[in-house]
Amino acid sequence: MSNESQELGVTESKSHRPGEWYAEVVQKAGLADYAPMGGFIVTKPRGYALWERLQDALDGWFKETGVDNVYFPMFIPESFLEREKDIVEGFDPEVAWVTHGGHDELEERLAVRPTSESIIAPFMAEWTRSHRDLPLRLNQWCSVVRWEATETKPFFRTKEFMWQEGHTAHATDEEAWAEVWTRLGQYERVYEEVLAIPVLRGKKPEHDKFPGADTTTTVEALMPDGKSVQGGTSHHLGQSFAEAFDITFVDENEDVQTAHTTSWGLSWRALGALIMTHSDDQGLVLPPTIAPTQVVIVPIWQEDTKDDVLAYAEAVAEELEAAGVRVDLDDRDERNPGFKFNEHELNGVPVRIEIGPNEAADDEVTLVHRPDNAKTVEPREGVAETVDEHLEAVYDKLYTAAETNLEENIRTADSPEEIMGTIGQHGGYVAVPWCGDPACEEVIKEKVAAEIVMQPLAEDGSEGEPKAPEDDDATCVICGEPATEIAYFAKSY
Amino acid sequence: MSNESQELGVTESKSHRPGEWYAEVVQKAGLADYAPMGGFIVTKPRGYALWERLQDALDGWFKETGVDNVYFPMFIPESFLEREKDIVEGFDPEVAWVTHGGHDELEERLAVRPTSESIIAPFMAEWTRSHRDLPLRLNQWCSVVRWEATETKPFFRTKEFMWQEGHTAHATDEEAWAEVWTRLGQYERVYEEVLAIPVLRGKKPEHDKFPGADTTTTVEALMPDGKSVQGGTSHHLGQSFAEAFDITFVDENEDVQTAHTTSWGLSWRALGALIMTHSDDQGLVLPPTIAPTQVVIVPIWQEDTKDDVLAYAEAVAEELEAAGVRVDLDDRDERNPGFKFNEHELNGVPVRIEIGPNEAADDEVTLVHRPDNAKTVEPREGVAETVDEHLEAVYDKLYTAAETNLEENIRTADSPEEIMGTIGQHGGYVAVPWCGDPACEEVIKEKVAAEIVMQPLAEDGSEGEPKAPEDDDATCVICGEPATEIAYFAKSY
Numbered sequence: 001m002s003n004e005s006q007e008l009g010v011t012e013s014k015s016h017r018p019g020e021w022y023a024e025v026v027q028k029a030g031l032a033d034y035a036p037m038g039g040f041i042v043t044k045p046r047g048y049a050l051w052e053r054l055q056d057a058l059d060g061w062f063k064e065t066g067v068d069n070v071y072f073p074m075f076i077p078e079s080f081l082e083r084e085k086d087i088v089e090g091f092d093p094e095v096a097w098v099t100h101g102g103h104d105e106l107e108e109r110l111a112v113r114p115t116s117e118s119i120i121a122p123f124m125a126e127w128t129r130s131h132r133d134l135p136l137r138l139n140q141w142c143s144v145v146r147w148e149a150t151e152t153k154p155f156f157r158t159k160e161f162m163w164q165e166g167h168t169a170h171a172t173d174e175e176a177w178a179e180v181w182t183r184l185g186q187y188e189r190v191y192e193e194v195l196a197i198p199v200l201r202g203k204k205p206e207h208d209k210f211p212g213a214d215t216t217t218t219v220e221a222l223m224p225d226g227k228s229v230q231g232g233t234s235h236h237l238g239q240s241f242a243e244a245f246d247i248t249f250v251d252e253n254e255d256v257q258t259a260h261t262t263s264w265g266l267s268w269r270a271l272g273a274l275i276m277t278h279s280d281d282q283g284l285v286l287p288p289t290i291a292p293t294q295v296v297i298v299p300i301w302q303e304d305t306k307d308d309v310l311a312y313a314e315a316v317a318e319e320l321e322a323a324g325v326r327v328d329l330d331d332r333d334e335r336n337p338g339f340k341f342n343e344h345e346l347n348g349v350p351v352r353i354e355i356g357p358n359e360a361a362d363d364e365v366t367l368v369h370r371p372d373n374a375k376t377v378e379p380r381e382g383v384a385e386t387v388d389e390h391l392e393a394v395y396d397k398l399y400t401a402a403e404t405n406l407e408e409n410i411r412t413a414d415s416p417e418e419i420m421g422t423i424g425q426h427g428g429y430v431a432v433p434w435c436g437d438p439a440c441e442e443v444i445k446e447k448v449a450a451e452i453v454m455q456p457l458a459e460d461g462s463e464g465e466p467k468a469p470e471d472d473d474a475t476c477v478i479c480g481e482p483a484t485e486i487a488y489f490a491k492s493y
Numbered sequence: 494m495s496n497e498s499q500e501l502g503v504t505e506s507k508s509h510r511p512g513e514w515y516a517e518v519v520q521k522a523g524l525a526d527y528a529p530m531g532g533f534i535v536t537k538p539r540g541y542a543l544w545e546r547l548q549d550a551l552d553g554w555f556k557e558t559g560v561d562n563v564y565f566p567m568f569i570p571e572s573f574l575e576r577e578k579d580i581v582e583g584f585d586p587e588v589a590w591v592t593h594g595g596h597d598e599l600e601e602r603l604a605v606r607p608t609s610e611s612i613i614a615p616f617m618a619e620w621t622r623s624h625r626d627l628p629l630r631l632n633q634w635c636s637v638v639r640w641e642a643t644e645t646k647p648f649f650r651t652k653e654f655m656w657q658e659g660h661t662a663h664a665t666d667e668e669a670w671a672e673v674w675t676r677l678g679q680y681e682r683v684y685e686e687v688l689a690i691p692v693l694r695g696k697k698p699e700h701d702k703f704p705g706a707d708t709t710t711t712v713e714a715l716m717p718d719g720k721s722v723q724g725g726t727s728h729h730l731g732q733s734f735a736e737a738f739d740i741t742f743v744d745e746n747e748d749v750q751t752a753h754t755t756s757w758g759l760s761w762r763a764l765g766a767l768i769m770t771h772s773d774d775q776g777l778v779l780p781p782t783i784a785p786t787q788v789v790i791v792p793i794w795q796e797d798t799k800d801d802v803l804a805y806a807e808a809v810a811e812e813l814e815a816a817g818v819r820v821d822l823d824d825r826d827e828r829n830p831g832f833k834f835n836e837h838e839l840n841g842v843p844v845r846i847e848i849g850p851n852e853a854a855d856d857e858v859t860l861v862h863r864p865d866n867a868k869t870v871e872p873r874e875g876v877a878e879t880v881d882e883h884l885e886a887v888y889d890k891l892y893t894a895a896e897t898n899l900e901e902n903i904r905t906a907d908s909p910e911e912i913m914g915t916i917g918q919h920g921g922y923v924a925v926p927w928c929g930d931p932a933c934e935e936v937i938k939e940k941v942a943a944e945i946v947m948q949p950l951a952e953d954g955s956e957g958e959p960k961a962p963e964d965d966d967a968t969c970v971i972c973g974e975p976a977t978e979i980a981y982f983a984k985s986y
Contacts, residue, residue: 033616035566036573037603042616045561045631052562068538069545073528073653074567074605074636075589080529096568097593098605101640101652102586110530112567112591112605123526123535138538143567147594159594160566 008342010283018225022276023154029284029347031275032154039152039159043268046347047155049292050271051162055141057194058164058266061186067137067166074142075110076119084244087118090211094146096159112145117212117237117263120167121245128259131171131251135179139166155272156229156493163267169247169259173238176260177463180217180234183264187219187232190266195274196287196398197221198406199231200429202454203464205487207438210263214238215464220454220488221273222406226427228453228490229273232266236464272493278371278398284348285371287398288391294326295387296349300337300356312360316353316383323384325391345370350394351387371397410488416478419489420448429453429490433469433483435476443478444489452487501835503776511718515769516647522777522840524768525647532645532652536761539840540648542785543764544655548634550687551657551759554679560630560659567635568603569612577737580611583704587639589652605638610705610730610756613660614738621752624664624744628672632659648765649722649986656760662740662752666731669753670956673710673727676757680712680725683759688767689780689891690714691899692724693922695947696957698980700931703756707731708957713947713981714766715899719920721946721983722766725759729957765986771864771891777841778864780891781884787819788880789842793830793849805853809846809876816877818884838863843887844880864890903981909971912982913941922946922983926962926976928969936971937982945980 010028012021026032031047034040043051059069075098082088096112099105113119120138128136143162152158166183170176184201191197199219209216213235221229239258241247247259278285288294299313310331317329328349330340337354344352354366363380367390378386409428413419419430434440434452445451455466466485474483503521505514519525524540527533536544552562568591575581584607591603606612613631621629634657645651659676663669677694684690692712702709706728714722732751734740740752771778781787792806803824810822821842823833830847837845847859856873860883871879902921906912912923927933927945938944948959959978967976 033619035612036615037566037568037570040566040568042566043564045563048562048564051564069541070538071536071541071544071636071655073530073533073535074638075530075533075653077530093595095595096591096603098589099592100590102588110589119528122529126526143564145567160568162564 026154041154053290067139070138078109080118086212096145114146121241125247128249134171136169155268166264168262173260179262180236184217184234194289198403202456205452210235223276228492234264237261283346286348287395288350293328295351296344297329297353298340305357313355423450429488432477433474434487435481440478450489450491453490454488519647534647546783560632563631571602573611579705589638607639614734618740621742627664629662648761659757661755666753672755673729677710677727687782691896695949698945703728716769721985727757730754776839779841780888781843786821788844789837790822790846791833798850806848916943922981925970926967927980928974933971943982943984946983946985947981
């Protein structure tokens with residue numbers, strides 16, 4: 001290998017050193033770089049383009065379902081943060097504090113928002129007077145800062161991260177629940193329809209809820225290395241924030257009522273899950289739904305065939321572009337086809353079209369799928385439709401692989417030792433009957449760093465009730481006490 | 494007036510108390526509220542929708558012209574800020590400093606970005622190796638913080654404000670100039686085609702450039718109260734940042750060269766200009782290009798005509814929506830038509846369609862233009878096309894009024910007293926020959942708080958050369974020395 005292709009290619013192995021491999025893919029595929037301050041990253045054009053596409057999808061669905069975008073200040077006065085006690089306890093250790101403006105010390109410290117309930121809730125209180133003002137559904141796309149000490153992993157774990165945070169107020173508990181499910185459903189949809197990742201819907205155990213929440217619901221995605229990613233969370237906040245910030249309204253009978261609020265967020269961790277799930281030792285792999293470039297055409301010519309091949313390739317590119325395909329024609333002179341193949345593989349272009357003198361002469365195109373290198377020769381006629389089918393086929397391959405990984409990695413266990421052994425050997429989820437006591441989780445957590453990441457919901461879990469074990473006499477596999485819930489143990493990002 | 498309509502309506506007068514009137518329109522039309530910390534605002538749904546629409550337009554043009562979006566950390570280490578001396582001198586007094594993360598004091602203070610040259614330039618240096626890596630064109634949509642002590646004016650002057658900042662690197666000075674003009678042209682276009690505001694293109698005087706820039710170009714908009722708004726700036730940074738941060742590249746001849754860089758930014762001050770320019774004592778006025786709702790249909794019924802009127806109005810609404818018009822049907826039962834008229838006027842809906850029993854019976858619609866209440870009865874047939882024409886007419890009315898204001902308010906003067914007298918009496922711009930010495934500006938600035946906001950460019954001002962006075966023997970109207978440039982004095986926001 002030349003120096004140049006060494007520099008270009010991924011050298012780490014996904015199966016042997018997933019952490020190092022991930023970091024290499026992120027950097028070499030041009031998604032992000034590390035910032036000079038520990039814990040921060042710089043999101044490069046190809047990385048940001050993924051975020052924009054995800055944003056477009058989710059933002060469209062939010063707007064279709066009654067959500068308005070807003071923007072609140074990035075700073076929260078310390079006294080506001082202190083008004084909801086769980087929030088301050090939960091986030092205080094992680095807050096970045098602004099203490100000086102210009103040359104002057106501030107009278108009151110300002111928190112760089114770790115989440116915005118404490119600055120949004122007072123305004124929800126002001127804007128909510130009558131039942132006619134409800135539901136109130138606000139969302140903002142922004143970044144937040146949490147000063148975590150753990151190691152940086154681009155998109156998965158950074159001190160500043162981009163996300164959206166939705167904040168809503170409702171007249172009734174029932175409406176707040178409906179909101180929680182609408183947003184969780186949209187998170188599920190963005191994973192399944194945009195990122196090609198199947199997810200599990202459930203709730204977090206009571207002791208692992210969002211600070212101040214009544215119930216935290218979650219979508220969890222299983223990575224190929226056996227760890228679970230919390231893909232997005234939708235919180236029923238009950239009336240705790242409404243009481244702390246006085247979000248009340250006058251109902252139809254002229255009585256003053258306290259509102260029920262929710263909040264929900266999805267961060268660029270979704271991009272981490274995307275990269276981790278589909279990519280391989282050749283680099284990034286992207287589903288066509290989110291790939292900035294869906295198809296790259298690589299013309300292959302000798303001096304005497306160059307004009308014909310290029311003209312043919314250009315016509316194909318134009319036809320695809322007219323049909324709405326995001327297509328690039330890579331007609332660079334200074335690079336040979338082999339170099340181009342490697343580069344586009346590294347960058348995760350879902351479908352490559354090779355066009356040489358043979359294709360041009362025979363009115364054909366050669367299509368290669370990024371995930372498995374499957375190669376097909378197809379007629380030139382109707383190429384836009386053919387390419388659409390191939391893009392769908394690539395999507396299906398990626399989704400199916402992720403689905404198989406998920407389905408094959410939900411296991412059960414009959415003892416704490418078996419939970420630990422199974423997670424140690426296979427990773428994935430281990431579903432067990434659980435008594436509900438956090439002490440039982442601790443037993444596992446201490447030994448193998450796995451925890452309860454999710455609890456499936458009861459069939460009519462419309463208020464977040466966890467699913468009960470099928471056997472009425474089931475006992476907690478850890479302590480032997482009666483088990484009322486099912487818990488999914490896993491290691492997590 | 495009932496209490497409710499008093500609360501709804503604007504009480505201040507644009508011509509008598511423009512500052513108070515502006516603040517009232519912003520709040521009552523639901524664009525923004527004041528945050529609890531002085532100097533910050535909360536951008537409400539209707540205000541944010543305007544920003545999103547402006548963003549869509551500008552972002553699309555950026556992408557069509559080779560710009561990639563990125564995201565850099567919101568914090569900049571103090572040592573990075575210090576690497577370009579003009580930047581640190583220019584912004585140091587206005588920086589908000591993060592000194593603590595969680596419970597620990599940071600080893601190095603972090604600036605909340607006042608502008609991002611100092612964090613982006615080092616990465617441009619890393620990403621720019623060969624001439625093939627140029628031009629490099631990056632942009633980010635984000636907020637920045639500048640700790641100014643002056644009074645808060647929503648969108649015009651806030652400690653945190655939203656903007657986009659573009660940062661580019663080029664192989665030659667000429668290419669950097671081309672970039673400066675491309676972006677200034679796009680700012681001009683967004684004002685003229687989206688905000689319905691004509692602007693003047695020019696440069697800032699040398700002593701009022703962006704810190705570290707060779708030349709700062711600007712588009713300036715004249716408000717109805719006679720003050721100028723700096724609408725957006727595009728800076729040629731020369732090689733000062735490239736030298737400070739080592740942005741070099743290997744050219745075609747294998748020689749190492751230093752790049753030429755630019756930066757350019759447009760903030761939500763553009764929304765301030767939009768609101769200030771067109772609105773009136775009834776509230777917000779918006780051009781249809783940016784109005785979230787372009788047309789509101791208000792049905793007017795009695796009990797016996799309700800069904801017919803509503804059915805007719807719904808059909809009109811559907812037809813307009815199908816034609817791509819952003820239309821709302823205000824069929825609220827609990828409000829009478831008069832209340833609705835006032836509310837939609839306050840919120841700046843460009844065209845109102847009134848539909849009563851007469852319109853329904855005669856197959857007609859009544860259209861009312863927001864800016865001047867002009868009322869027309871039009872046939873129901875072809876309503877979508879008719880509405881399009883009316884939306885264009887509203888746009889033209891607004892643009893023409895702003896254009897007239899601009900054209901009528903560029904004056905000349907033969908003495909410092911006349912500059913001051915003219916600005917005092919009429920506001921607007923006073924164009925005079927100027928020697929180029931900032932001391933002459935001071936004379937005016939001290940007495941009437943007007944300054945040189947802009948200098949028109951020479952006919953071939955492709956490198957930012959200011960226009961010279963037509964008379965070769967012209968002298969500076971302030972000091973009497975030979976004048977080489979023309980300067981536009983004005984008060985400014």
